[in-house]
Amino acid sequence: MEDFDFVIIGAGPAGEAAAHEARSRGASVALIDRLWFGGSCPHIGCLPSKSLLHGADEHAANPAAYSWERASKARDFMVNRPAEAEEPDDSSHVHSLEKAGATCYRGAARISGRGHVEIRHDAKVHEIHAREIMVAVGSTSKIPPLPGLDGVRMWTNRQATLARELPKSLVVLGGGPTGCELSQVYVRFGVPVTIVQSGDRLMPTEHPRNSEAVAQLLRRDGVDVRLGVRATGARAGAGTDGADVIDLDDGSAAEGHAILLAVGRSFPLDDLGLEHYGIDTSERVAIPRDGRLRIADGLWAIGDPAGPELHTHQAHYQGELAVRMALGLDVHPDYRALPRATYTDPEAASVGLTLDQARAAGIDAVEYVAEFATSSRGYALEEKIGHVTLTFDRKTREMVGAAIAAPDASAAIHECVLAIRARVPVEVLADTIHAFPSTSRILNGLFADAVKDLVPG
Numbered sequence: 001m002e003d004f005d006f007v008i009i010g011a012g013p014a015g016e017a018a019a020h021e022a023r024s025r026g027a028s029v030a031l032i033d034r035l036w037f038g039g040s041c042p043h044i045g046c047l048p049s050k051s052l053l054h055g056a057d058e059h060a061a062n063p064a065a066y067s068w069e070r071a072s073k074a075r076d077f078m079v080n081r082p083a084e085a086e087e088p089d090d091s092s093h094v095h096s097l098e099k100a101g102a103t104c105y106r107g108a109a110r111i112s113g114r115g116h117v118e119i120r121h122d123a124k125v126h127e128i129h130a131r132e133i134m135v136a137v138g139s140t141s142k143i144p145p146l147p148g149l150d151g152v153r154m155w156t157n158r159q160a161t162l163a164r165e166l167p168k169s170l171v172v173l174g175g176g177p178t179g180c181e182l183s184q185v186y187v188r189f190g191v192p193v194t195i196v197q198s199g200d201r202l203m204p205t206e207h208p209r210n211s212e213a214v215a216q217l218l219r220r221d222g223v224d225v226r227l228g229v230r231a232t233g234a235r236a237g238a239g240t241d242g243a244d245v246i247d248l249d250d251g252s253a254a255e256g257h258a259i260l261l262a263v264g265r266s267f268p269l270d271d272l273g274l275e276h277y278g279i280d281t282s283e284r285v286a287i288p289r290d291g292r293l294r295i296a297d298g299l300w301a302i303g304d305p306a307g308p309e310l311h312t313h314q315a316h317y318q319g320e321l322a323v324r325m326a327l328g329l330d331v332h333p334d335y336r337a338l339p340r341a342t343y344t345d346p347e348a349a350s351v352g353l354t355l356d357q358a359r360a361a362g363i364d365a366v367e368y369v370a371e372f373a374t375s376s377r378g379y380a381l382e383e384k385i386g387h388v389t390l391t392f393d394r395k396t397r398e399m400v401g402a403a404i405a406a407p408d409a410s411a412a413i414h415e416c417v418l419a420i421r422a423r424v425p426v427e428v429l430a431d432t433i434h435a436f437p438s439t440s441r442i443l444n445g446l447f448a449d450a451v452k453d454l455v456p457g
């Protein structure tokens with residue numbers, strides 16, 4: 001039986017990061033995945049969606065010069081999918097791992113006992129031994145129990161990010177970042193899009209101002225944004241020109257020639273053998289999604305199943321950190337400065353706590369807000385949508401949260417990420433020179449306001 005320091009089940013961002021970190025520290029590693037090494041992100045998630053968003057931006061600016069065919073080819077190049085292939089090629093990820101000294105297995109993994117993992121592939125089964133096992137299985141699109149759904153042309157992010165032909169129309173169920181980003185992609189390529197969100201705002205885990213900004217920009221692009229309504233059933237081909245119909249609980253309906261499911265994610269933990277470590281996967285939350293990483297002696301959860309949120313950068317962070325913890329280093333997770341970014345045009349990004357969250361946590365918090373439209377950068381770009389919002393702790397004079405909806409938000413937010421992580425006093429932030437007229441320059445003005453308010457004298 002082969003013996004490894006680490007056996008990692010799942011080769012997405014968390015598993016890859018853990019494998020490379022372990023090898024860099026001299027530990028032996030086996031990495032197992034039944035589908036793509038590299039996971040969903042580079043193949044049907046983060047990277048192809050961002051490539052398509054870029055194509056949609058270019059098409060909106062110059063439709064004649066940037067067609068869907070061109071965007072589709074650029075996306076295929078991004079995900080390493082040959083013209084004749086249906087699936088992306090993950091061989092570069094395998095080669096990188098093997099070059100680092102990891103042993104890669106393509107197959108289905110199951111824990112057969114403490115420290116033992118079975119691998120099934122090519123009608124064969126063999127077992128390997130691990131000092132530490134890491135569960136890095138990622139997540140899959142949640143399929144809601146909607147009557148009639150199995151009869152319609154159903155998409156998940158997989159079909160939506162790999163499509164080579166535009167649908168005649170699209171209904172998006174779910175208003176999180178995936179639903180919002182892909183709604184903008186398709187509407188900008190001329191596809192009628194309806195997005196249905198059961199809650200009262202898009203991106204409900206985001207800052208409310210970001211939610212409102214994204215709703216405004218999608219409506220500006222022509223998306224039919226429906227809030228506070230829930231799908232009750234689906235009827236195949238019952239709509240105009242053979243479109244599928246989604247019935248809604250307010251008596252209305254939405255029609256689409258494709259129905260994109262973006263209502264959440266499921267964690268594939270069943271049949272992994274976690275019961276050998278005392279974990280009952282029949283429970284609603286088999287693994288507490290609090291980001292602690294170590295869930296039993298010799299067993300770790302990293303990436304999406306670990307929580308607290310769902311981000312590739314979080315998975316990468318956890319993969320490296322869990323290896324260091326398992327090897328005895330005195331480190332622990334810190335999620336106070338976990339950035340979030342939605343890559344619509346304009347972008348929306350945030351980090352830390354909202355004003356209400358901070359006050360609920362017992363912090364004497366205060367908020368400072370600037371409208372992007374009336375900033376120098378906003379005037380230059382003629383952009384009417386957006387804001388910069390900062391939340392500070394009055395007592396410590398440190399930032400505890402930030403939200404930005406503006407061009408370059410995903411980059412500008414990282415000054416706030418660092419400020420929260422390093423507990424930078426507002427005096428230092430205000431005394432830092434920011435390039436004019438960047439989005440980050442708006443931060444500078446709010447820092448100056450905070451200094452006047454929070455610093456005595």
